[in-house]
Amino acid sequence: xxxxxxxxxxxxGWLGEALGWVKDQIVGDQGGASANGHAxxxxxxxxxxxxxxxxxxxxxxxxxxxxxxxxxxxxxxxxINLNHPVAREEADFKKWALLLRNELEGAGFNMA
Numbered sequence: 001x002x003x004x005x006x007x008x009x010x011x012x013g014w015l016g017e018a019l020g021w022v023k024d025q026i027v028g029d030q031g032g033a034s035a036n037g038h039a040x041x042x043x044x045x046x047x048x049x050x051x052x053x054x055x056x057x058x059x060x061x062x063x064x065x066x067x068x069x070x071x072x073x074x075x076x077x078x079x080i081n082l083n084h085p086v087a088r089e090e091a092d093f094k095k096w097a098l099l100l101r102n103e104l105e106g107a108g109f110n111m112a
Contacts, residue, residue: 035052036051037052044066082096
C-alpha cells in the first residue's frame with residue numbers, strides 16, 4: 001500500500017509542475033511575483049520587470065521623465081510678471097531676458 005501512495009504523490013507532484021509550466025507558457029513566468037496595485041502611486045519602482053496593476057487614465061513615465069518630474073522639471077509653463085520695470089533702453093530688456101534664462105537653466109530648466 002505504501003508504494004501505491006508514494007507513486008500517487010509523485011504523479012501529483014509531476015502533474016503540478018507540468019501545469020505550472022503550461023501556465024508560465026501562457027501568461028509568462030513572473031518569477032513568483034504577483035502584480036501589485038498602487039492606486040495612491042509609487043515613488044520609485046523597486047526593481048526591473050516589477051509587475052503592477054494599472055488603472056484607467058494613469059500614466060507610466062520613463063526613468064528619465066520620472067527623474068525630471070521628481071526634480072521639478074516635469075514640463076509645464078512658467079509665467080513671470082514684471083510689474084513696472086524700469087529700462088533706459090531696449091538693450092536692458094535683452095539683458096534681463098539673458099539673466100533670467102541663465103538663472104532658469106542654472107536651476108535645471110530646459111530652455112530649448
